[in-house]
Amino acid sequence: MQEVTIIGAGLSGLIAAIQIAEGGGRVVVHEAGAKPGGRARTDVSNHRVNLGPHAIYRRGHFGDWLMQNDLLPKVYYPSLLGLRLLSGGRSRRMVPGLPKVMSSGKREAPVDESYRSWATREFGTDVAKLAIGFASLPTYHPDPGILSAAFVQERIARSSEWRPVWYVSGGWITLVDKLAARAEAFGVEIVTRSKLAELPDGLCVVATDIPTAAKLLNDPGLASPGPDNALLDVSIKKRRGDPTAVLDVDGHVYISSFSAGDPSIAPKGEWLLQAVAGIGEGEAVDTARGRIEAAMDVGYKGWRNRAVWQRKGVTRNTVGPCEMPGTTWRDRPAIDRGHGRWLIGSHVAAPGILAETCFESAKTAAVMVLSKLD
Ligand SMILES: Cc1cc2nc3c(=O)[nH]c(=O)nc-3n(C[C@H](O)[C@H](O)[C@H](O)COP(=O)(O)OP(=O)(O)OC[C@H]3O[C@@H](n4cnc5c(N)ncnc54)[C@H](O)[C@@H]3O)c2cc1C
Numbered sequence: 001m002q003e004v005t006i007i008g009a010g011l012s013g014l015i016a017a018i019q020i021a022e023g024g025g026r027v028v029v030h031e032a033g034a035k036p037g038g039r040a041r042t043d044v045s046n047h048r049v050n051l052g053p054h055a056i057y058r059r060g061h062f063g064d065w066l067m068q069n070d071l072l073p074k075v076y077y078p079s080l081l082g083l084r085l086l087s088g089g090r091s092r093r094m095v096p097g098l099p100k101v102m103s104s105g106k107r108e109a110p111v112d113e114s115y116r117s118w119a120t121r122e123f124g125t126d127v128a129k130l131a132i133g134f135a136s137l138p139t140y141h142p143d144p145g146i147l148s149a150a151f152v153q154e155r156i157a158r159s160s161e162w163r164p165v166w167y168v169s170g171g172w173i174t175l176v177d178k179l180a181a182r183a184e185a186f187g188v189e190i191v192t193r194s195k196l197a198e199l200p201d202g203l204c205v206v207a208t209d210i211p212t213a214a215k216l217l218n219d220p221g222l223a224s225p226g227p228d229n230a231l232l233d234v235s236i237k238k239r240r241g242d243p244t245a246v247l248d249v250d251g252h253v254y255i256s257s258f259s260a261g262d263p264s265i266a267p268k269g270e271w272l273l274q275a276v277a278g279i280g281e282g283e284a285v286d287t288a289r290g291r292i293e294a295a296m297d298v299g300y301k302g303w304r305n306r307a308v309w310q311r312k313g314v315t316r317n318t319v320g321p322c323e324m325p326g327t328t329w330r331d332r333p334a335i336d337r338g339h340g341r342w343l344i345g346s347h348v349a350a351p352g353i354l355a356e357t358c359f360e361s362a363k364t365a366a367v368m369v370l371s372k373l374d
Contacts, residue, residue, distance in 0.1 A: 001026050006205045007196050010038025012344045012358040013207030014179040019366035021186035032195035036180045042171030048265040050172050052231045053256045053274040055165035062359035073174040075166035076261040082244030086298050097127035105157030109149035114325050116145030133249030140319040141227045142278030151323040169262045203340045205365050210347050224332050224347035226321040228279040230288035231313035236306040238271040246299035253277045253295040270308055285314050320346045320354045335364050
Protein backbone atom coordinates (compact mmCIF):
# COMPACT_ATOMS: atom_id res chain seq x y z
CA MET A 1 0.00 0.00 0.00
CA GLN A 2 1.10 3.55 -0.80
CA GLU A 3 2.67 5.48 2.09
CA VAL A 4 1.04 8.76 3.19
CA THR A 5 3.34 11.59 4.33
CA ILE A 6 2.08 14.14 6.82
CA ILE A 7 4.18 17.28 7.34
CA GLY A 8 3.75 18.70 10.86
CA ALA A 9 2.92 16.96 14.15
CA GLY A 10 0.72 19.62 15.72
CA LEU A 11 -2.88 18.75 16.58
CA SER A 12 -3.93 18.72 12.90
CA GLY A 13 -1.17 16.40 11.70
CA LEU A 14 -1.64 14.02 14.64
CA ILE A 15 -5.43 13.85 14.23
CA ALA A 16 -5.08 13.21 10.48
CA ALA A 17 -2.45 10.53 11.18
CA ILE A 18 -4.77 8.71 13.62
CA GLN A 19 -7.72 8.81 11.25
CA ILE A 20 -5.77 7.69 8.17
CA ALA A 21 -3.98 4.91 10.07
CA GLU A 22 -7.24 3.80 11.70
CA GLY A 23 -8.70 3.51 8.18
CA GLY A 24 -5.83 1.21 7.17
CA GLY A 25 -3.32 3.72 5.72
CA ARG A 26 0.46 3.55 6.23
CA VAL A 27 1.53 6.94 7.62
CA VAL A 28 4.82 8.74 8.30
CA VAL A 29 4.68 12.14 10.06
CA HIS A 30 7.63 14.54 9.73
CA GLU A 31 7.94 17.13 12.49
CA ALA A 32 10.51 19.95 12.36
CA GLY A 33 10.61 20.33 16.14
CA ALA A 34 12.17 18.08 18.77
CA LYS A 35 8.71 16.96 19.92
CA PRO A 36 5.16 16.88 18.54
CA GLY A 37 2.80 19.65 19.66
CA GLY A 38 3.34 22.81 17.62
CA ARG A 39 1.16 25.60 19.00
CA ALA A 40 -0.44 23.15 21.45
CA ARG A 41 2.90 22.69 23.21
CA THR A 42 3.36 23.22 26.94
CA ASP A 43 6.69 24.56 28.18
CA VAL A 44 7.65 22.59 31.24
CA SER A 45 10.02 23.93 33.93
CA ASN A 46 8.95 24.98 37.44
CA HIS A 47 5.69 25.92 35.73
CA ARG A 48 3.75 24.15 32.99
CA VAL A 49 2.74 26.87 30.55
CA ASN A 50 0.77 26.66 27.30
CA LEU A 51 1.30 29.11 24.45
CA GLY A 52 -1.25 31.60 25.82
CA PRO A 53 -4.57 30.72 27.46
CA HIS A 54 -5.88 27.52 25.84
CA ALA A 55 -9.28 25.84 26.29
CA ILE A 56 -11.16 23.08 24.45
CA TYR A 57 -14.70 24.01 23.41
CA ARG A 58 -16.43 20.94 24.71
CA ARG A 59 -19.74 20.87 22.78
CA GLY A 60 -18.39 20.36 19.30
CA HIS A 61 -17.32 17.48 17.08
CA PHE A 62 -13.73 17.76 18.36
CA GLY A 63 -14.77 17.38 22.01
CA ASP A 64 -17.12 14.51 21.08
CA TRP A 65 -14.41 12.72 19.10
CA LEU A 66 -11.91 13.02 21.95
CA MET A 67 -14.43 11.56 24.39
CA GLN A 68 -15.69 8.79 22.11
CA ASN A 69 -12.15 7.65 21.34
CA ASP A 70 -10.91 7.80 24.91
CA LEU A 71 -8.48 10.57 23.91
CA LEU A 72 -9.67 13.26 26.30
CA PRO A 73 -6.93 13.95 28.86
CA LYS A 74 -7.78 14.93 32.43
CA VAL A 75 -9.79 18.16 32.17
CA TYR A 76 -11.67 20.53 34.46
CA TYR A 77 -14.17 23.37 34.13
CA PRO A 78 -12.79 26.86 34.80
CA SER A 79 -14.77 28.39 37.66
CA LEU A 80 -17.25 31.05 36.58
CA LEU A 81 -17.89 32.05 40.19
CA GLY A 82 -14.43 33.56 40.43
CA LEU A 83 -14.69 35.49 37.12
CA ARG A 84 -14.53 39.27 37.36
CA LEU A 85 -15.50 41.70 34.62
CA LEU A 86 -13.69 45.02 34.35
CA SER A 87 -15.71 47.91 33.04
CA GLY A 88 -15.56 51.62 33.78
CA GLY A 89 -12.43 51.02 35.91
CA ARG A 90 -14.38 48.73 38.28
CA SER A 91 -14.16 45.00 38.88
CA ARG A 92 -17.52 43.23 39.26
CA ARG A 93 -19.25 39.88 38.91
CA MET A 94 -21.63 41.01 36.17
CA VAL A 95 -22.06 44.10 34.04
CA PRO A 96 -25.64 45.21 33.26
CA GLY A 97 -26.50 44.38 29.66
CA LEU A 98 -24.12 41.43 29.34
CA PRO A 99 -26.74 38.77 30.23
CA LYS A 100 -28.80 40.09 27.30
CA VAL A 101 -25.83 39.59 24.97
CA MET A 102 -25.06 36.13 26.34
CA SER A 103 -28.66 34.98 25.98
CA SER A 104 -28.88 36.27 22.40
CA GLY A 105 -27.02 33.22 21.06
CA LYS A 106 -29.96 31.72 19.17
CA ARG A 107 -30.44 34.92 17.15
CA GLU A 108 -28.97 34.60 13.65
CA ALA A 109 -26.67 37.42 12.60
CA PRO A 110 -25.87 38.35 8.99
CA VAL A 111 -22.62 37.40 7.26
CA ASP A 112 -22.50 40.61 5.22
CA GLU A 113 -22.80 43.12 8.05
CA SER A 114 -20.20 44.10 10.66
CA TYR A 115 -20.87 42.92 14.22
CA ARG A 116 -20.74 46.52 15.49
CA SER A 117 -23.46 47.66 13.12
CA TRP A 118 -25.68 44.59 13.78
CA ALA A 119 -25.20 44.62 17.57
CA THR A 120 -25.88 48.36 17.78
CA ARG A 121 -29.22 47.81 16.07
CA GLU A 122 -30.01 44.77 18.27
CA PHE A 123 -28.87 46.03 21.68
CA GLY A 124 -28.24 49.80 21.42
CA THR A 125 -24.84 51.52 21.46
CA ASP A 126 -23.81 50.90 25.08
CA VAL A 127 -24.65 47.18 25.21
CA ALA A 128 -23.13 46.69 21.73
CA LYS A 129 -19.87 48.09 23.13
CA LEU A 130 -20.04 45.55 25.96
CA ALA A 131 -20.82 42.75 23.51
CA ILE A 132 -17.77 43.66 21.43
CA GLY A 133 -15.62 43.61 24.57
CA PHE A 134 -17.02 40.20 25.52
CA ALA A 135 -16.35 38.91 21.97
CA SER A 136 -12.67 39.84 22.25
CA LEU A 137 -12.32 36.69 24.40
CA PRO A 138 -13.49 33.98 21.97
CA THR A 139 -12.19 35.80 18.84
CA TYR A 140 -8.80 36.95 20.26
CA HIS A 141 -9.38 40.00 18.04
CA PRO A 142 -8.53 43.58 19.16
CA ASP A 143 -11.80 44.90 17.68
CA PRO A 144 -14.40 42.20 16.97
CA GLY A 145 -16.80 45.00 15.99
CA ILE A 146 -15.27 45.13 12.49
CA LEU A 147 -15.72 41.37 11.88
CA SER A 148 -18.65 39.59 10.24
CA ALA A 149 -21.68 39.64 12.57
CA ALA A 150 -22.35 35.94 11.87
CA PHE A 151 -18.78 34.97 12.80
CA VAL A 152 -18.79 36.91 16.07
CA GLN A 153 -22.31 35.83 17.02
CA GLU A 154 -21.36 32.14 16.66
CA ARG A 155 -18.40 32.65 19.00
CA ILE A 156 -20.54 34.54 21.53
CA ALA A 157 -23.17 31.78 21.39
CA ARG A 158 -20.59 29.02 21.95
CA SER A 159 -18.93 30.93 24.80
CA SER A 160 -22.26 31.58 26.52
CA GLU A 161 -23.23 27.90 26.77
CA TRP A 162 -23.33 26.21 30.16
CA ARG A 163 -19.74 25.24 30.98
CA PRO A 164 -18.54 26.01 27.46
CA VAL A 165 -14.93 24.87 27.78
CA TRP A 166 -12.53 22.45 29.38
CA TYR A 167 -9.09 23.39 30.64
CA VAL A 168 -6.57 20.57 30.29
CA SER A 169 -4.81 19.47 33.50
CA GLY A 170 -1.04 19.54 33.15
CA GLY A 171 -1.28 21.68 30.00
CA TRP A 172 -2.16 20.86 26.39
CA ILE A 173 0.94 18.69 26.07
CA THR A 174 -1.05 15.95 27.84
CA LEU A 175 -3.52 16.06 24.93
CA VAL A 176 -0.67 16.04 22.39
CA ASP A 177 0.97 13.08 24.15
CA LYS A 178 -2.28 11.10 24.04
CA LEU A 179 -2.76 11.81 20.33
CA ALA A 180 0.86 10.90 19.51
CA ALA A 181 0.62 7.67 21.54
CA ARG A 182 -2.62 6.69 19.78
CA ALA A 183 -1.08 7.41 16.36
CA GLU A 184 1.93 5.25 17.21
CA ALA A 185 -0.36 2.49 18.49
CA PHE A 186 -1.93 2.46 15.00
CA GLY A 187 1.55 2.04 13.48
CA VAL A 188 2.22 5.68 12.54
CA GLU A 189 5.91 6.61 12.41
CA ILE A 190 6.57 10.09 13.86
CA VAL A 191 9.98 11.43 12.79
CA THR A 192 11.01 14.47 14.86
CA ARG A 193 13.71 17.05 13.95
CA SER A 194 12.74 16.40 10.35
CA LYS A 195 12.04 19.69 8.60
CA LEU A 196 10.94 19.08 5.02
CA ALA A 197 11.85 21.76 2.46
CA GLU A 198 9.81 20.24 -0.35
CA LEU A 199 6.94 17.84 -0.80
CA PRO A 200 7.92 14.19 -1.20
CA ASP A 201 6.46 12.08 -4.01
CA GLY A 202 3.18 10.34 -3.27
CA LEU A 203 0.19 11.28 -1.16
CA CYS A 204 0.98 14.16 1.19
CA VAL A 205 -0.93 16.12 3.85
CA VAL A 206 0.56 19.52 4.73
CA ALA A 207 -0.23 20.32 8.38
CA THR A 208 2.10 23.30 8.94
CA ASP A 209 1.54 27.02 9.42
CA ILE A 210 0.30 28.88 6.32
CA PRO A 211 3.60 30.63 5.34
CA THR A 212 5.41 27.25 5.35
CA ALA A 213 2.53 25.62 3.47
CA ALA A 214 2.71 28.40 0.85
CA LYS A 215 6.36 27.47 0.17
CA LEU A 216 5.82 23.71 0.24
CA LEU A 217 2.78 23.89 -2.05
CA ASN A 218 4.48 26.49 -4.25
CA ASP A 219 1.51 28.83 -3.84
CA PRO A 220 2.86 32.25 -2.75
CA GLY A 221 -0.67 33.69 -2.69
CA LEU A 222 -1.81 31.33 0.09
CA ALA A 223 -3.10 33.48 2.97
CA SER A 224 -5.65 33.35 5.78
CA PRO A 225 -5.60 36.52 7.91
CA GLY A 226 -6.08 36.50 11.66
CA PRO A 227 -5.16 38.67 14.64
CA ASP A 228 -1.78 39.23 16.29
CA ASN A 229 -1.71 38.90 20.08
CA ALA A 230 0.34 40.12 23.02
CA LEU A 231 0.75 37.49 25.73
CA LEU A 232 1.78 37.78 29.36
CA ASP A 233 2.24 34.78 31.64
CA VAL A 234 2.78 35.57 35.32
CA SER A 235 3.02 33.37 38.37
CA ILE A 236 2.06 35.35 41.48
CA LYS A 237 1.99 34.63 45.20
CA LYS A 238 -1.68 33.79 45.71
CA ARG A 239 -3.85 36.02 47.87
CA ARG A 240 -7.34 35.27 49.16
CA GLY A 241 -9.94 36.84 46.90
CA ASP A 242 -7.85 36.75 43.71
CA PRO A 243 -10.30 36.18 40.83
CA THR A 244 -10.01 32.96 38.83
CA ALA A 245 -10.31 35.00 35.63
CA VAL A 246 -10.64 38.63 34.54
CA LEU A 247 -12.27 39.87 31.35
CA ASP A 248 -11.65 43.56 30.70
CA VAL A 249 -14.58 44.40 28.44
CA ASP A 250 -13.30 47.96 27.91
CA GLY A 251 -9.63 47.08 27.31
CA HIS A 252 -10.31 43.80 25.43
CA VAL A 253 -8.02 41.77 27.66
CA TYR A 254 -8.52 38.27 29.09
CA ILE A 255 -6.59 36.87 32.05
CA SER A 256 -7.14 33.38 33.44
CA SER A 257 -5.67 31.48 36.35
CA PHE A 258 -4.66 28.02 35.24
CA SER A 259 -3.70 27.10 38.83
CA ALA A 260 -7.24 27.61 40.12
CA GLY A 261 -8.34 24.18 38.88
CA ASP A 262 -4.93 22.54 38.55
CA PRO A 263 -2.46 23.33 41.37
CA SER A 264 0.11 20.98 39.78
CA ILE A 265 1.18 23.52 37.13
CA ALA A 266 2.92 25.96 39.51
CA PRO A 267 4.89 25.62 42.76
CA LYS A 268 2.83 25.58 45.98
CA GLY A 269 1.37 28.96 46.96
CA GLU A 270 1.69 30.38 43.43
CA TRP A 271 -1.03 31.14 40.91
CA LEU A 272 -0.16 30.91 37.24
CA LEU A 273 -2.01 33.55 35.22
CA GLN A 274 -2.08 33.63 31.41
CA ALA A 275 -3.21 36.84 29.73
CA VAL A 276 -3.89 37.79 26.13
CA ALA A 277 -4.80 40.96 24.23
CA GLY A 278 -5.33 41.39 20.50
CA ILE A 279 -2.89 43.90 18.99
CA GLY A 280 -4.78 46.68 17.19
CA GLU A 281 -3.85 47.85 13.70
CA GLY A 282 -0.83 50.14 14.04
CA GLU A 283 -0.67 49.48 17.80
CA ALA A 284 2.76 48.77 19.33
CA VAL A 285 3.13 45.42 21.12
CA ASP A 286 4.12 47.30 24.30
CA THR A 287 0.90 49.31 24.17
CA ALA A 288 -1.17 46.12 23.91
CA ARG A 289 0.82 44.63 26.77
CA GLY A 290 0.22 47.86 28.71
CA ARG A 291 -3.53 47.14 28.43
CA ILE A 292 -2.90 43.69 29.93
CA GLU A 293 -0.87 45.20 32.79
CA ALA A 294 -3.56 47.82 33.45
CA ALA A 295 -6.18 45.04 33.72
CA MET A 296 -3.85 43.10 36.04
CA ASP A 297 -3.53 46.24 38.23
CA VAL A 298 -7.31 46.30 38.77
CA GLY A 299 -7.90 42.53 38.91
CA TYR A 300 -4.88 41.38 40.92
CA LYS A 301 -3.92 44.17 43.32
CA GLY A 302 -0.18 44.38 43.99
CA TRP A 303 0.59 41.71 41.37
CA ARG A 304 3.87 43.39 40.40
CA ASN A 305 5.28 42.82 43.91
CA ARG A 306 3.76 39.34 44.09
CA ALA A 307 5.17 38.15 40.75
CA VAL A 308 7.55 35.22 41.17
CA TRP A 309 8.03 34.42 37.48
CA GLN A 310 6.88 35.95 34.23
CA ARG A 311 7.36 35.77 30.49
CA LYS A 312 6.17 37.95 27.64
CA GLY A 313 5.21 36.77 24.19
CA VAL A 314 3.76 37.83 20.86
CA THR A 315 1.94 35.63 18.37
CA ARG A 316 1.38 36.72 14.78
CA ASN A 317 -1.69 35.27 13.06
CA THR A 318 -1.37 31.98 14.91
CA VAL A 319 -4.55 31.87 17.02
CA GLY A 320 -6.87 31.34 14.07
CA PRO A 321 -8.43 33.32 11.24
CA CYS A 322 -11.22 35.88 11.72
CA GLU A 323 -13.88 36.52 9.12
CA MET A 324 -14.60 39.99 7.76
CA PRO A 325 -18.12 40.96 6.61
CA GLY A 326 -19.09 39.10 3.45
CA THR A 327 -16.79 36.14 4.11
CA THR A 328 -17.18 32.74 5.80
CA TRP A 329 -14.84 29.83 6.52
CA ARG A 330 -15.60 28.59 2.99
CA ASP A 331 -13.48 31.48 1.62
CA ARG A 332 -10.31 30.24 3.35
CA PRO A 333 -7.63 28.12 1.58
CA ALA A 334 -9.08 24.85 0.25
CA ILE A 335 -8.16 21.51 1.84
CA ASP A 336 -7.88 19.60 -1.44
CA ARG A 337 -4.90 21.02 -3.38
CA GLY A 338 -5.16 18.43 -6.19
CA HIS A 339 -2.57 15.83 -7.35
CA GLY A 340 -2.70 13.93 -4.02
CA ARG A 341 -1.88 16.97 -1.83
CA TRP A 342 -4.01 18.27 1.05
CA LEU A 343 -3.73 21.27 3.37
CA ILE A 344 -5.11 21.11 6.92
CA GLY A 345 -4.96 23.22 10.08
CA SER A 346 -6.58 26.09 11.94
CA HIS A 347 -6.54 28.45 8.95
CA VAL A 348 -8.16 26.38 6.17
CA ALA A 349 -11.68 26.00 4.77
CA ALA A 350 -13.36 24.02 7.54
CA PRO A 351 -15.90 25.01 10.20
CA GLY A 352 -15.39 25.18 13.96
CA ILE A 353 -13.80 27.39 16.57
CA LEU A 354 -10.00 27.50 16.95
CA ALA A 355 -8.59 23.95 17.24
CA GLU A 356 -11.98 22.55 16.15
CA THR A 357 -11.01 23.68 12.64
CA CYS A 358 -7.85 21.55 12.91
CA PHE A 359 -10.04 18.55 13.73
CA GLU A 360 -12.63 19.21 10.99
CA SER A 361 -9.97 19.75 8.31
CA ALA A 362 -7.97 16.68 9.39
CA LYS A 363 -11.12 14.54 9.29
CA THR A 364 -12.06 15.81 5.82
CA ALA A 365 -8.55 15.25 4.47
CA ALA A 366 -8.36 11.76 6.01
CA VAL A 367 -11.52 10.68 4.16
CA MET A 368 -10.09 12.02 0.88
CA VAL A 369 -6.71 10.34 1.44
CA LEU A 370 -8.32 6.98 2.27
CA SER A 371 -10.39 7.16 -0.93
CA LYS A 372 -7.11 7.32 -2.93
CA LEU A 373 -5.44 4.30 -1.29
CA ASP A 374 -5.46 0.97 -3.13
C1 LIG B 1 -2.18 32.39 21.99
C2 LIG B 1 -3.00 31.25 21.45
C3 LIG B 1 -4.15 30.85 22.11
C4 LIG B 1 -4.94 29.82 21.60
N1 LIG B 1 -6.04 29.41 22.30
C5 LIG B 1 -6.77 28.38 21.85
C6 LIG B 1 -7.88 27.89 22.59
O1 LIG B 1 -8.20 28.38 23.67
N2 LIG B 1 -8.59 26.86 22.08
C7 LIG B 1 -8.28 26.27 20.89
O2 LIG B 1 -8.98 25.35 20.47
N3 LIG B 1 -7.23 26.71 20.17
C8 LIG B 1 -6.47 27.74 20.62
N4 LIG B 1 -5.39 28.18 19.89
C9 LIG B 1 -5.17 27.60 18.56
C10 LIG B 1 -4.50 26.23 18.61
O3 LIG B 1 -3.32 26.28 19.40
C11 LIG B 1 -4.14 25.87 17.18
O4 LIG B 1 -5.30 25.94 16.36
C12 LIG B 1 -3.58 24.47 17.02
O5 LIG B 1 -2.64 24.16 18.02
C13 LIG B 1 -2.93 24.41 15.64
O6 LIG B 1 -2.50 23.11 15.37
P1 LIG B 1 -1.90 22.75 13.93
O7 LIG B 1 -1.49 21.35 14.00
O8 LIG B 1 -2.86 23.13 12.86
O9 LIG B 1 -0.67 23.74 13.72
P2 LIG B 1 0.69 23.84 14.55
O10 LIG B 1 0.43 23.60 15.97
O11 LIG B 1 1.30 25.14 14.16
O12 LIG B 1 1.58 22.64 14.02
C14 LIG B 1 2.33 22.70 12.84
C15 LIG B 1 3.55 21.82 13.04
O13 LIG B 1 4.24 21.76 11.80
C16 LIG B 1 5.62 21.76 12.09
N5 LIG B 1 6.32 22.20 10.87
C17 LIG B 1 6.32 23.44 10.33
N6 LIG B 1 7.06 23.45 9.20
C18 LIG B 1 7.52 22.18 9.02
C19 LIG B 1 8.32 21.56 8.03
N7 LIG B 1 8.81 22.24 6.98
N8 LIG B 1 8.60 20.23 8.15
C20 LIG B 1 8.12 19.52 9.20
N9 LIG B 1 7.35 20.08 10.17
C21 LIG B 1 7.05 21.38 10.08
C22 LIG B 1 5.75 22.72 13.26
O14 LIG B 1 6.96 22.51 13.97
C23 LIG B 1 4.52 22.37 14.07
O15 LIG B 1 4.78 21.39 15.04
C24 LIG B 1 -4.58 29.19 20.38
C25 LIG B 1 -3.41 29.57 19.73
C26 LIG B 1 -2.62 30.59 20.24
C27 LIG B 1 -1.37 30.98 19.50
